Amino acid sequence: MPESPEVEALVEDLGTRLAGREITGVDVVEFRAAKTRSRPPSSLRGERVRGAARRGKHVDLAVGDAQHLVVSLGRHGWARYGSSAADASAADAVADAPPTLVELTFDDGTVVEFTDAGDWVSLGCWVVDDPSEVPAVAKLGPDPADAGFARADFDRVVAGRRKQVKAVLQEQESLAGIGNAYSDEILHLAKISPVVHAAALTEAELDRLFDATVGMIRGATDRQRGVPIDQLKAAKVASMRVHGRAGEACPVCGDTVLDFSFASTTAQYCPTCQTGGEQLPLPAAE
Structure with missing residues (x-):
């Protein structure tokens, strides 16, 4: 996507x-x-x-x-x-x-x-x-890529939400422009479980999540700028640390990146970095 x-x-x-x-x-x-x-x-x-x-x-x-x-x-x-x-x-x-x-x-x-x-x-x-x-x-919410996007904008749509944090990141009415891949990358960078409710995040975790959201989206935008449009998908895939990397080693801790079921798709995470070693439910077998 x-x-x-x-x-x-x-x-x-x-x-x-x-x-x-x-x-x-x-x-x-x-x-x-x-x-x-x-x-x-x-x-x-x-x-x-x-x-x-x-x-x-x-x-x-x-x-x-x-x-x-x-x-x-x-x-x-x-x-x-x-x-x-x-x-x-x-x-x-x-x-x-x-x-x-x-x-x-x-x-x-x-x-x-x-x-x-x-x-x-x-x-x-x-x-x-x-x-x-x-x-x-x-219906679009605030856009983390915008220069004017501030912590107050982030807190207004994320903090206190009784919804899994990955779902909040992908909800276009809350934060514009983020999908399955970059939400995986943001949560890995912030060291936060994708299935924890946003309302359960501590202030320190919200700090990390805000910094990761802004840093990941703006950094990726800078990297993709000027790449020929027929090469953008490949450039995106090559930049991923955990998304699409199930079975590979986490670049931070070396643990194995795993799949888990999310909505109607599959996402990826590192158990050591994000879930305290807990393995999340796998996609249902076809």
């Missing part, structure tokens, strides 16, 4: 390439990706891009005088570049490349393809006058 550091790198790249460019073609390959049926993406043909911004895990392309194309990447969505509308992009020639659901062509020949690799359509596109018209954007 794309998270804020990778989406930030993507929108910065899109903004650099597309600002001032006219949209000359729009192809919605999968109709379910268009969420504003009365204002389809094709209505943006002939408009120029003013810039790009990130809204949590969403891409926001400012288009024309006062319109926005907001793209939710969902669980498996991403973007790639093609060379021209007439030519197949290099990615299309690669076996098992994710399918393109929405394609934008620009007046300089650039093609931006929004893809989705999932078994169900998670990518979504809205054409709106204000990004807050997209329900998920309107």
Whole structure:
């Protein structure tokens, strides 16, 4: 799942390439990706891009005088570049490349393809006058990547919550932009169990969790900035210390990183660093 550091790198790249460019073609390959049926993406043909911004895990392309194309990447969505509308992009020639659901062509020949690799359509596109018209954007909580994000913002949405702390970190209405991978990394850095309730955290643990949240997200954003968008996923995977590393040695203590069940997915943790040696429940066997 794309998270804020990778989406930030993507929108910065899109903004650099597309600002001032006219949209000359729009192809919605999968109709379910268009969420504003009365204002389809094709209505943006002939408009120029003013810039790009990130809204949590969403891409926001400012288009024309006062319109926005907001793209939710969902669980498996991403973007790639093609060379021209007439030519197949290099990615299309690669076996098992994710399918393109929405394609934008620009007046300089650039093609931006929004893809989705999932078994169900998670990518979504809205054409709106204000990004807050997209329900998920309107509900976003404070963003740890923002320079103005402060401890008071963190305490307001985390401290005292009777909910597992990993779930709080991933709850977009509480903290924007964090998903399964970075929540694992944050909790490992803070040396906190992913299943403890936020309300049970001591002041010292809240201090560590705040520092880890801000440090991890801002550090990852800095590292991903400037990485080509087709290499961002690999760069993210390579940077992980525990997420996706089950069976490997913890880089801090040397214990074995383990899997555990979380919601409808699998997450990772270090028992020595985070749970006092306790092993959390494993994913159910298929």
